[in-house]
Amino acid sequence: MAGNTSRPGATVVSRVLALLGAFDETHRRLTLTELARRADLPVPTAHRLVGELAAHGALARTPSGEYVVGRQIWSLGVLAPVQTGLLEAASPFLHDLYAATLATVHLAVRDGTQVLYLDRLSGRRSVPVVSTVGSRLPLYPTGVGKVLLAHAPERVQVEVLSSLTRITPHTITQPARLRAQLARVRSDGYATTVEEMTLGACSVAVPVRRNEAEVVAALGIVVPSLRRDRPRLVAALQVAAHGIGRSISDGS
Amino acid sequence: MAGNTSRPGATVVSRVLALLGAFDETHRRLTLTELARRADLPVPTAHRLVGELAAHGALARTPSGEYVVGRQIWSLGVLAPVQTGLLEAASPFLHDLYAATLATVHLAVRDGTQVLYLDRLSGRRSVPVVSTVGSRLPLYPTGVGKVLLAHAPERVQVEVLSSLTRITPHTITQPARLRAQLARVRSDGYATTVEEMTLGACSVAVPVRRNEAEVVAALGIVVPSLRRDRPRLVAALQVAAHGIGRSISDGS
DNA sequence: GGCTAACCTTCCACTGAGTGGAAGGGGTGT
DNA sequence: ACACCCCTTCCACTCAGTGGAAGGTTAGCC
Numbered sequence: 427m428a429g430n431t432s433r434p435g436a437t438v439v440s441r442v443l444a445l446l447g448a449f450d451e452t453h454r455r456l457t458l459t460e461l462a463r464r465a466d467l468p469v470p471t472a473h474r475l476v477g478e479l480a481a482h483g484a485l486a487r488t489p490s491g492e493y494v495v496g497r498q499i500w501s502l503g504v505l506a507p508v509q510t511g512l513l514e515a516a517s518p519f520l521h522d523l524y525a526a527t528l529a530t531v532h533l534a535v536r537d538g539t540q541v542l543y544l545d546r547l548s549g550r551r552s553v554p555v556v557s558t559v560g561s562r563l564p565l566y567p568t569g570v571g572k573v574l575l576a577h578a579p580e581r582v583q584v585e586v587l588s589s590l591t592r593i594t595p596h597t598i599t600q601p602a603r604l605r606a607q608l609a610r611v612r613s614d615g616y617a618t619t620v621e622e623m624t625l626g627a628c629s630v631a632v633p634v635r636r637n638e639a640e641v642v643a644a645l646g647i648v649v650p651s652l653r654r655d656r657p658r659l660v661a662a663l664q665v666a667a668h669g670i671g672r673s674i675s676d677g678s
Numbered sequence: 679m680a681g682n683t684s685r686p687g688a689t690v691v692s693r694v695l696a697l698l699g700a701f702d703e704t705h706r707r708l709t710l711t712e713l714a715r716r717a718d719l720p721v722p723t724a725h726r727l728v729g730e731l732a733a734h735g736a737l738a739r740t741p742s743g744e745y746v747v748g749r750q751i752w753s754l755g756v757l758a759p760v761q762t763g764l765l766e767a768a769s770p771f772l773h774d775l776y777a778a779t780l781a782t783v784h785l786a787v788r789d790g791t792q793v794l795y796l797d798r799l800s801g802r803r804s805v806p807v808v809s810t811v812g813s814r815l816p817l818y819p820t821g822v823g824k825v826l827l828a829h830a831p832e833r834v835q836v837e838v839l840s841s842l843t844r845i846t847p848h849t850i851t852q853p854a855r856l857r858a859q860l861a862r863v864r865s866d867g868y869a870t871t872v873e874e875m876t877l878g879a880c881s882v883a884v885p886v887r888r889n890e891a892e893v894v895a896a897l898g899i900v901v902p903s904l905r906r907d908r909p910r911l912v913a914a915l916q917v918a919a920h921g922i923g924r925s926i927s928d929g930s
Numbered sequence: 931g932g933c934t935a936a937c938c939t940t941c942c943a944c945t946g947a948g949t950g951g952a953a954g955g956g957g958t959g960t
Numbered sequence: 961a962c963a964c965c966c967c968t969t970c971c972a973c974t975c976a977g978t979g980g981a982a983g984g985t986t987a988g989c990c
Contacts, residue, residue, distance in 0.1 A: 430950040431950085431973095437977085438691065439694060442691060447750075451757070457967090467950095470951080479691060488759075491967085497758060497760050499758060501813070502698055502701065503753070503755025505701050505703070505812065506751060506752035507738070508752045517799075542753065547769075560752070560755075684945090684978050690976090690977075711936080711938085720978080723977085725940095
């Protein structure tokens with residue numbers, strides 16, 4: 427009379443990853459029921475899986491009983507080649523750049539059709555922006571994203587260009603116009619955005635090249651729309667990007 | 679005639695975490711066979727699980743076919759409360775401290791009976807040390823570890839004191855002597871080590887207190903054994919630790 | 931070329947790990 | 961006292977997971 431039919435096709439691995447994926451920037455602490463709902467799993471199933479994850483340190487419980495991402499996952503993540511070498515090499519340059527511009531500084535890589543922000547520096551006086559370390563945004567409305575898109579394989583460009591959606595009134599949604607911009611990004615060596623992601627904010631970004639060759643990341647800053655010393659900013663960015671590119675030690 | 683008996687008691691979750699746990703500081707890229715061996719799983723089982731993890735972005739494959747930790751895990755790890763607030767709040771103070779001392783700077787928390795290094799700054803001129811961001815070391819032979827141990831629950835202290843093993847000729851292995859040192863750490867407000875972890879390296883560390891209350895982390899520096907301006911170093915550390923403690927915004 | 935060795939991948943019959951509805955606490959608000 | 965929500969335990973059913981065997985691929989060596 428019991429006989430439980432689990433949704434077919436679902437594997438334990440996918441269930442576990444669905445549970446982990448329930449956490450994001452705005453949901454860092456989740457109750458069991460929220461986890462179950464967000465992962466689309468029955469509560470008892472979520473309970474058992476989450477309990478086991480917690481027993482292994484992959485998740486942790488707050489004093490109030492909510493679940494949070496555990497330290498094991500954090501120290502695992504640190505081993506990801508996303509950042510091996512790159513983040514450490516870039517750190518001093520990012521600080522110099524912040525000191526020189528007092529603008530929000532971003533270091534990002536491309537992850538599929540999104541920008542993945544690896545590091546961010548911003549002070550009290552910087553423009554508020556949506557990006558945070560570890561978060562992902564579309565490529566086309568951000569400065570670092572345009573740089574990464576301009577140097578991405580054709581296949582990726584086609585995919586991105588085919589699904590441009592408006593975010594602010596200034597977001598570029600015409601494929602032809604974006605494609606022209608990307609060509610300019612390649613020839614000029616830098617990209618700019620004007621309130622395409624956030625009203626009141628402009629950005630300037632440059633590629634980071636390993637050994638003056640392949641583009642491995644992008645370095646960008648976000649400034650208030652009224653700021654008008656772009657040439658100086660581009661110069662500062664290029665110096666920093668060049669420094670980072672020369673400091674990257676290890677491959678992959 | 680087939681009939682496969684999986685090792686009883688092993689769950690998929692534990693198998694998956696064993697696979698992920700196969701990666702560490704010195705094994706960032708692993709082949710399938712190495713993964714299977716390190717996780718103590720049959721190759722076909724490892725193959726299937728690892729393949730599924732890779733399909734979800736939890737692992738990635740290098741062009742040469744080896745597996746590495748994927749970006750999904752990295753961005754998940756960034757959400758861990760290990761660092762939420764703390765790392766960002768501490769960053770500027772760590773840089774100031776590095777500038778003031780030119781020593782390797784560490785920010786660490788206690789994870790069970792180990793130190794977990796959250797951040798590290800070191801320059802070319804710093805003493806070489808074993809710690810890296812995300813790595814764990816025993817509590818008793820490190821400066822930050824002593825601070826964290828001194829403010830840990832009695833239960834943890836007992837456990838650590840009962841298993842002191844020699845690492846260098848200077849490592850403290852007598853429980854009574856270490857216990858006396860911990861008392862001094864609490865009364866003096868700082869801890870020191872003298873070549874207990876690495877020959878040629880000494881360290882000084884202080885607690886980071888949230889709202890001048892509970893100890894949430896430790897801040898330490900590693901200097902060559904011959905350096906003798908300890909009072910100045912302690913003062914610089916305490917200023918920085920105080921600053922960090924006041925900057926921590928969000929709880930837990 | 932042929933042989934050996936090591937690694938990766940696919941196949942598939944067996945079975946116990948995983949499943950989830952049902953039911954039992956515990957807390958809080960009305 | 962009742963209603964509501966969330967967490968936890970129980971357990972009969974069954975399908976997802978398992979891993980030995982076999983085939984494929986690549987590399988090195990005589």
